[in-house]
Amino acid sequence: MTINYFLGAATGDHTRVLLTLFLILLAAKLLAELFERLHQPAVAGEIIAGVLIGPGLLNLVTPSESITTLAEIGVIFLLFNVGLETKPTAILKVGRQAALVAVLGVAVPFGGGWLLMQLWGGTSIEALFVGTAMVATSVGITARVLSGMGLLDAPTARIILGAAVIDDILGLLVLAVVSSLAAGSVNYLEILTTAGLAIGFTIFVALVGAPVVTRIAPRVDRLRSGHGFFILGLILCLGLSVAAVYIGVAAIIGSFLAGMALAEAAEGHPKMHRQINGVTEFLVPFFLVNIGMQLRLDVFRSPSVIFLCVLVTMVAVATKLFGCGLGAISLGLNRSAQVGMGMVPRGEVGIIVAQIGLGLAVIGPELFGVVLFMAVATTLIAPPFLKLLYAGEPAATQEIGPADAGGIVASGDLCKIG
Amino acid sequence: MTINYFLGAATGDHTRVLLTLFLILLAAKLLAELFERLHQPAVAGEIIAGVLIGPGLLNLVTPSESITTLAEIGVIFLLFNVGLETKPTAILKVGRQAALVAVLGVAVPFGGGWLLMQLWGGTSIEALFVGTAMVATSVGITARVLSGMGLLDAPTARIILGAAVIDDILGLLVLAVVSSLAAGSVNYLEILTTAGLAIGFTIFVALVGAPVVTRIAPRVDRLRSGHGFFILGLILCLGLSVAAVYIGVAAIIGSFLAGMALAEAAEGHPKMHRQINGVTEFLVPFFLVNIGMQLRLDVFRSPSVIFLCVLVTMVAVATKLFGCGLGAISLGLNRSAQVGMGMVPRGEVGIIVAQIGLGLAVIGPELFGVVLFMAVATTLIAPPFLKLLYAGEPAATQEIGPADAGGIVASGDLCKIG
Numbered sequence: 144m145t146i147n148y149f150l151g152a153a154t155g156d157h158t159r160v161l162l163t164l165f166l167i168l169l170a171a172k173l174l175a176e177l178f179e180r181l182h183q184p185a186v187a188g189e190i191i192a193g194v195l196i197g198p199g200l201l202n203l204v205t206p207s208e209s210i211t212t213l214a215e216i217g218v219i220f221l222l223f224n225v226g227l228e229t230k231p232t233a234i235l236k237v238g239r240q241a242a243l244v245a246v247l248g249v250a251v252p253f254g255g256g257w258l259l260m261q262l263w264g265g266t267s268i269e270a271l272f273v274g275t276a277m278v279a280t281s282v283g284i285t286a287r288v289l290s291g292m293g294l295l296d297a298p299t300a301r302i303i304l305g306a307a308v309i310d311d312i313l314g315l316l317v318l319a320v321v322s323s324l325a326a327g328s329v330n331y332l333e334i335l336t337t338a339g340l341a342i343g344f345t346i347f348v349a350l351v352g353a354p355v356v357t358r359i360a361p362r363v364d365r366l367r368s369g370h371g372f373f374i375l376g377l378i379l380c381l382g383l384s385v386a387a388v389y390i391g392v393a394a395i396i397g398s399f400l401a402g403m404a405l406a407e408a409a410e411g412h413p414k415m416h417r418q419i420n421g422v423t424e425f426l427v428p429f430f431l432v433n434i435g436m437q438l439r440l441d442v443f444r445s446p447s448v449i450f451l452c453v454l455v456t457m458v459a460v461a462t463k464l465f466g467c468g469l470g471a472i473s474l475g476l477n478r479s480a481q482v483g484m485g486m487v488p489r490g491e492v493g494i495i496v497a498q499i500g501l502g503l504a505v506i507g508p509e510l511f512g513v514v515l516f517m518a519v520a521t522t523l524i525a526p527p528f529l530k531l532l533y534a535g536e537p538a539a540t541q542e543i544g545p546a547d548a549g550g551i552v553a554s555g556d557l558c559k560i561g
Numbered sequence: 562m563t564i565n566y567f568l569g570a571a572t573g574d575h576t577r578v579l580l581t582l583f584l585i586l587l588a589a590k591l592l593a594e595l596f597e598r599l600h601q602p603a604v605a606g607e608i609i610a611g612v613l614i615g616p617g618l619l620n621l622v623t624p625s626e627s628i629t630t631l632a633e634i635g636v637i638f639l640l641f642n643v644g645l646e647t648k649p650t651a652i653l654k655v656g657r658q659a660a661l662v663a664v665l666g667v668a669v670p671f672g673g674g675w676l677l678m679q680l681w682g683g684t685s686i687e688a689l690f691v692g693t694a695m696v697a698t699s700v701g702i703t704a705r706v707l708s709g710m711g712l713l714d715a716p717t718a719r720i721i722l723g724a725a726v727i728d729d730i731l732g733l734l735v736l737a738v739v740s741s742l743a744a745g746s747v748n749y750l751e752i753l754t755t756a757g758l759a760i761g762f763t764i765f766v767a768l769v770g771a772p773v774v775t776r777i778a779p780r781v782d783r784l785r786s787g788h789g790f791f792i793l794g795l796i797l798c799l800g801l802s803v804a805a806v807y808i809g810v811a812a813i814i815g816s817f818l819a820g821m822a823l824a825e826a827a828e829g830h831p832k833m834h835r836q837i838n839g840v841t842e843f844l845v846p847f848f849l850v851n852i853g854m855q856l857r858l859d860v861f862r863s864p865s866v867i868f869l870c871v872l873v874t875m876v877a878v879a880t881k882l883f884g885c886g887l888g889a890i891s892l893g894l895n896r897s898a899q900v901g902m903g904m905v906p907r908g909e910v911g912i913i914v915a916q917i918g919l920g921l922a923v924i925g926p927e928l929f930g931v932v933l934f935m936a937v938a939t940t941l942i943a944p945p946f947l948k949l950l951y952a953g954e955p956a957a958t959q960e961i962g963p964a965d966a967g968g969i970v971a972s973g974d975l976c977k978i979g
Contacts, residue, residue, distance in 0.1 A: 158806050165799040212627040381583040388576045421836025422843045
């Protein structure tokens with residue numbers, strides 16, 4: 144129509160973006176509900192919604208700058224939420240165990256990926272890159288499954304969270320070394336500097352940030368412009384995410400630490416919890432659907448590629464399960480399996496590594512597709528097994544302040560999943 | 562550093578987007594707090610934050626697809642929130658009065674803008690376009706000021722909201738006719754069809770939507786995937802926004818109607834209110850800063866342009882104040898001034914009209930700058946006067962269900978401003 148045409152002159156792209164957001168939200172929530180009814184994790188349903196409506200199948204929506212931004216903010220808030228439920232002391236208590244899990248969870252998958260590609264006949268730099276992609280851990284997926292079950296307080300949940308932070312720093316260093324090798328020269332001094340910065344940032348926020356925030360928070364709540372504590376949370380969350388990225392680690396490490404620093408002060412603020420929870424619930428579907436949308440079915444051109452996809456995915460699952468599980472073996476077989484499975488999803492971190500490899504031209508589009516498949520597949524495989532492995536754990540009790548009679552049921556309410 | 566360089570290969574743009582979001586949020590909230598302390602409206606502070614950090618002055622951030630999307634979702638949620646506080650019956654009660662305000666609020670500014678440009682020596686199509694830009698009303702700004710003062714329940718607030726909906730439909734038709742004239746031919750049948758669609762959509766959602774939603778809502782709340790009612794709200798809000806845009810009216814009309822349809826059912830859901838409130842408070846700063854960022858100071862190249870800017874802005878304020886005030890004169894002088902001032906901000910709607918005019922090449926970059934200035938200036942002028950004019954009104958009492966001991970203080974808490 145004429146009118147829509149004229150309006151379209153200024154708002155055409157805009158309309159499409161709005162329609163895309165609506166379709167993503169609708170598809171994600173329909174599939175989540177369907178999966179719940181089939182006793183499967185909603186997380187998997189929302190990722191599959193992305194595969195369905197994305198370029199892989201129906202092509203109703205395509206990745207865009209706006210969706211990527213919403214997805215990124217979504218996972219940032221997801222980890223911020225998890226951080227809000229995690230007091231620094233709880234993580235420090237499991238520090239040694241988490242460090243062991245992280246180191247083995249980096250070494251074994253790296254070795255496994257490298258060896259597989261050597262046996263497959265890839266170049267040595269290809270082998271190094273596939274190994275690096277295997278190192279990645281996307282803790283957002285596991286965090287969502289566990290918080291949905293009200294199990295962020297389970298002992299192994301703390302270990303997984305702590306290990307994921309350390310894993311991200313180690314993964315950064317592996318990526319730096321491998322990328323430098325690919326480019327021809329390794330500057331160890333620079334890599335050491337970055338390592339120092341990343342470790343210093345983490346320790347500083349975890350140890351110094353929390354007490355400072357706990358002291359400042361009551362004053363912020365008295366600010367004139369209202370919602371002071373919520374605003375402080377938003378600013379810390381985005382600010383530390385940006386700082387983390389500039390230092391070189393993932394943005395979610397920053398937002399997780401921001402949440403942790405606020406955890407103590409936030410206990411008496413059910414209102415702020417609900418507000419942050421609203422932002423998270425609105426944005427997380429974009430994160431999950433965006434992962435599903437990355438899957439490219441045109442990778443499956445030849446039987447040998449399909450075979451490689453399956454092989455890489457199997458090695459990816461087995462090496463994290465074995466490596467991280469070995470690090471936690473002192474907790475018994477069941478709990479070490481919980482930890483191992485919790486570290487399996489590669490998600491957006493694996494995808495970023497694949498993109499860097501493609502950008503550096505050290506892996507071709509075919510191997511890029513294989514790594515992408517592995518990243519999405521491991522993310523889909525883990526949630527159902529996590530539900531099974533954690534089925535016996537008792538859910539956390541209510542732990543948030545009494546001010547809210549409506550009641551936030553601790554973590555279980557934060558990111559409902561099952 | 563090497564590492565950041567390599568990570569930057571895949572995440573460079575991304576990092577900048579994240580930094581931009583952080584800077585916008587920080588600047589908006591600092592200026593909001595400063596303005597509150599100076600007893601000025603926070604809304605004006607956040608728009609001025611956009612002028613300061615935008616390309617107009619410091620150039621720390623520039624408009625981008627991501628920010629535009631966040632801004633658009635922000636104003637959509639703002640009006641959804643306002644709709645949630647507005648029962649359809651309350652609007653219907655003031656229907657005749659609102660219609661009168663809307664009609665005079667379209668006719669007088671259009672005539673004023675047209676006459677001014679004729680006297681100034683513009684072409685007749687330029688005069689028609691400036692008149693059309695004068696017609697626009699950005700009800701988001703007024704809604705935020707009033708809800709911040711807890712005055713969404715004031716009698717004149719209902720009239721302003723109702724008039725804004727009718728105004729948007731009339732404005733659409735004026736824009737259609739003027740745009741068609743600019744393109745050379747007017748298809749009255751198409752324009753009538755669109756008018757019918759827009760009116761039908763509004764009446765259908767307002768009258769049929771509310772009872773249907775009130776019946777469905779309790780069932781939705783029992784869905785497995787959790788947060789059922791909140792998710793229903795999100796889907797209705799985005800869905801009706803998209804529908805509104807496809808029909809030809811502004812997205813915020815759709816989200817306002819979605820909120821109104823849910824208003825009755827939402828009364829017993831303080832949790833859902835808080836969650837929607839969190840999304841709104843997070844996103845609205847992007848909407849306000851984005852308006853400020855549009856201001857271009859390079860318009861002021863010649864004294865005659867500066868003079869035209871001031872003249873157009875003065876006529877824009879005077880004609881809405883007089884036209885809408887005249888429509889509400891039966892309420893007495895003070896209340897008719899409240900209504901008139903409430904309709905003054907042109908905000909994003911005026912900016913869209915200016916963009917369409919530029920896109921059709923019927924106004925040049927200079928006149929585009931003038932209209933843009935008028936849109937931002939009227940948006941900045943109104944809030945302080947609104948605060949003054951409403952200073953005597955008693956704030957609304959608590960009206961949201963008793964389930965939440967923490968207490969949502971009705972509308973006053975939704976968008977804190979004064």
